[in-house]
Amino acid sequence: MPTLFDKIWDAHVVDRLADGTAILYIDRHLVHEVTSPQAFEGLRMSGRRVRRPDATLAVVDHNVPTSDRSLPMEPGDSLTQIETLERNVAEFGVPYFPLRSARQGIVHIIGPEQGVSLPGMTIVCGDSHTSTHGALGALAFGIGTSEVEHVLATQTLLQKPAKNMLVRVEGTLAPGITAKDVMLAIIGTIGTAGGTGHVIEFAGSAIRGLDMAGRMTICNMSIEAGARAGLVAPDDTTFEYVRGRPFAPSGEAFDRAVEYWRTLFSDPDARYDRVVELRAEDIAPLVTWGTSPEDVLPITATVPDPADAPEESRRAQVQRMLDYMGLVPGQRLDELPVDVVFIGSCTNGRIEDMRAAARIVAGRQVAPGVRAMVVPGSGMVKQQAEREGLDKVFLDAGFEWREAGCSMCLGMNPDKLKPGQRCASTSNRNFEGRQGPGGRTHLLSPAMAAAAAVTGHLTDVRSFN
Amino acid sequence: MDAFTSLTGIAAPLPEANIDTDKIIPARFLKTIKRSGLGVNAFDAMRYNEDGTEKPDFVLNREPYRRAQILVTYENFGCGSSREHAPWALLDFGIRCVIAPSFADIFHNNCFKNGILPVQLPREVCERLMEDARLGANGRLTVDLERQVVVRPDGQEIPFEVDALRRRLLLEGLDDIGQTLQHGEAIERFEQGRVAERPWMPAISLA
Ligand code: SF4
Numbered sequence: 001m002p003t004l005f006d007k008i009w010d011a012h013v014v015d016r017l018a019d020g021t022a023i024l025y026i027d028r029h030l031v032h033e034v035t036s037p038q039a040f041e042g043l044r045m046s047g048r049r050v051r052r053p054d055a056t057l058a059v060v061d062h063n064v065p066t067s068d069r070s071l072p073m074e075p076g077d078s079l080t081q082i083e084t085l086e087r088n089v090a091e092f093g094v095p096y097f098p099l100r101s102a103r104q105g106i107v108h109i110i111g112p113e114q115g116v117s118l119p120g121m122t123i124v125c126g127d128s129h130t131s132t133h134g135a136l137g138a139l140a141f142g143i144g145t146s147e148v149e150h151v152l153a154t155q156t157l158l159q160k161p162a163k164n165m166l167v168r169v170e171g172t173l174a175p176g177i178t179a180k181d182v183m184l185a186i187i188g189t190i191g192t193a194g195g196t197g198h199v200i201e202f203a204g205s206a207i208r209g210l211d212m213a214g215r216m217t218i219c220n221m222s223i224e225a226g227a228r229a230g231l232v233a234p235d236d237t238t239f240e241y242v243r244g245r246p247f248a249p250s251g252e253a254f255d256r257a258v259e260y261w262r263t264l265f266s267d268p269d270a271r272y273d274r275v276v277e278l279r280a281e282d283i284a285p286l287v288t289w290g291t292s293p294e295d296v297l298p299i300t301a302t303v304p305d306p307a308d309a310p311e312e313s314r315r316a317q318v319q320r321m322l323d324y325m326g327l328v329p330g331q332r333l334d335e336l337p338v339d340v341v342f343i344g345s346c347t348n349g350r351i352e353d354m355r356a357a358a359r360i361v362a363g364r365q366v367a368p369g370v371r372a373m374v375v376p377g378s379g380m381v382k383q384q385a386e387r388e389g390l391d392k393v394f395l396d397a398g399f400e401w402r403e404a405g406c407s408m409c410l411g412m413n414p415d416k417l418k419p420g421q422r423c424a425s426t427s428n429r430n431f432e433g434r435q436g437p438g439g440r441t442h443l444l445s446p447a448m449a450a451a452a453a454v455t456g457h458l459t460d461v462r463s464f465n
Numbered sequence: 466m467d468a469f470t471s472l473t474g475i476a477a478p479l480p481e482a483n484i485d486t487d488k489i490i491p492a493r494f495l496k497t498i499k500r501s502g503l504g505v506n507a508f509d510a511m512r513y514n515e516d517g518t519e520k521p522d523f524v525l526n527r528e529p530y531r532r533a534q535i536l537v538t539y540e541n542f543g544c545g546s547s548r549e550h551a552p553w554a555l556l557d558f559g560i561r562c563v564i565a566p567s568f569a570d571i572f573h574n575n576c577f578k579n580g581i582l583p584v585q586l587p588r589e590v591c592e593r594l595m596e597d598a599r600l601g602a603n604g605r606l607t608v609d610l611e612r613q614v615v616v617r618p619d620g621q622e623i624p625f626e627v628d629a630l631r632r633r634l635l636l637e638g639l640d641d642i643g644q645t646l647q648h649g650e651a652i653e654r655f656e657q658g659r660v661a662e663r664p665w666m667p668a669i670s671l672a
Contacts, residue, residue, distance in 0.1 A: 014648065014651050014652050014655045015648045015651040015652075023645060023648055023651070023652070025652070025655050025656075025659075027666070028669075037497075037498035037499065038498070038499060038500045038549075038553075041498075041499050041500050041501065042500060045500075045501065046466065046642075048642070053669075054668035054669050054670060055668070055669060056669065057669050080498060081498055084498045095669050095670065095671045096671075115667075116669060118666075145549070146549060146578065146641070149642065150641055150642050150645065153642045153645075153646070154642060154645045154646060154652065155652065155656075156645055156648075156652060158641060158645065247667055247669055248667065249665040249666075249667055253664065253665035253667075254665065256664070256665050257663075257665040257666075260663065260665075
């Protein structure tokens, strides 16, 4: 009767401390430039080494510019962090994808893409969206800098087990509805604290029906639902995705791996601390209107009226959000003009997302006055898109076609919103100032973002089909 | 992490309550890539003028307190954010022990993780120790973790309480990592078992 989480957990407990804390073995540790400098410094100060460089992979993504990489980076804090990572990986012998490598990209895109992240593994990174890798049926979660050092030094973490939560989505998604809409619907249902203390397993026919990119979009935003991690049981879709990836097992080793991976599912009588069910048919294209990912409505809805909120504290909160977002109650969401469209991030920066956006854009033009950008999640995604001619589709329409990185998902690199700008964004957080001070973010799917780019306002993508 | 057994040193008097983590290390210094090197900005706003010159009155700018290893202060020391930069800054300055009537939770935890001993003693005791600290080099305190006493310059011993597990970790100089490494054999056994059970588990190598 164990759940999938229980099985992966049990397979990684090295030892238990007197108070029940587990020493959990970590199979994969992904490292990036922002949260690792003090961890490496700590190793150096205490004369420790990286225990398993062969289980560690480093990349730069948060700080990097996504403009022409043949030019040198501007001096400053960002460059210092990047150079520091480069010194650290050289000193400690950690495998590293440098800025100008085709394999560089957002850490949560390249892990699965390279076959570094595999089913049944424990995977950590000093970044909350590590939950993405749970789509492969791996236990993957974000950690702080002290824990980064702990994993570098010991290849383990001190952990207490999480609670189990099941989110089941049964049925068939209507045309135009994507994994992003499913996840926004889930977050809208359970709220941003709904998953606190839990690992969420996503199941049901609608989840099974998703490709790996869609499952990654869902698990990626588990953290926006407050969960420690997200999980999807591995199946043939997973195994076919993994097959042939550079760091995945091959040949006979692959077959043996699949044999093991097939044991990774929740037993039929597994017990969950909480179960939530959604019908796929009920899900419409969704868009956020506020400054928290749970403030989400169908594109056909209107901006909510604070007066309709049940209690005073919520009324004040809604009003604050509307003020920040520059909205008035009753405005139609599908008429809101946008200044910027951002397609990318570890939520929606995969080749499938590029294709979905390109299908809408093909033969159309970016609306006048709109800045529209596509930022592939990795150099490999970019190359693949260019092989398929997607770059031309975007460029011909007036989009920017940029280099891989976190880009406008967060205001930590040169791609930022200006105060007051309204952005249709495929990323994961619409917090105040997340995409730049004063910026206004509406989260939505890549197809919906593309539709907004060509019409100049938020748009129901179903009118394009 | 350095072990903490017994420490005899100069104690700096900081007779203020509610010294928060922003005072200990302001947010703008968190962009650093280091844990070390923060000592120069410890208590930045209390310590420096706007033009960067030292405020001559601030205790840590005066001799012999520039070499202080112990801080005597008042209630709720370290309140505010969870930033580990706060104990990092103290440690980098040279502080290994803080004596106060009470501490903020997270800061208290973070101290142990970084080899700093927070000693909690009643206000009136702290006031007496404050007087000792004001004697400068003539008022050295000894903080003996093994015997769990603070020894005043006149030889009087003041006992203090400390969590048994944390005491052990500090005495042995073990941080979380050190503690986990004590299970090194179990980790190795686990790794060997994994090679046997899951031989397909690939290594990451760019060679
Ligand atoms: S794309 Fe955004 S959410 Fe993902 S790792 Fe980068 S900054 Fe974080």
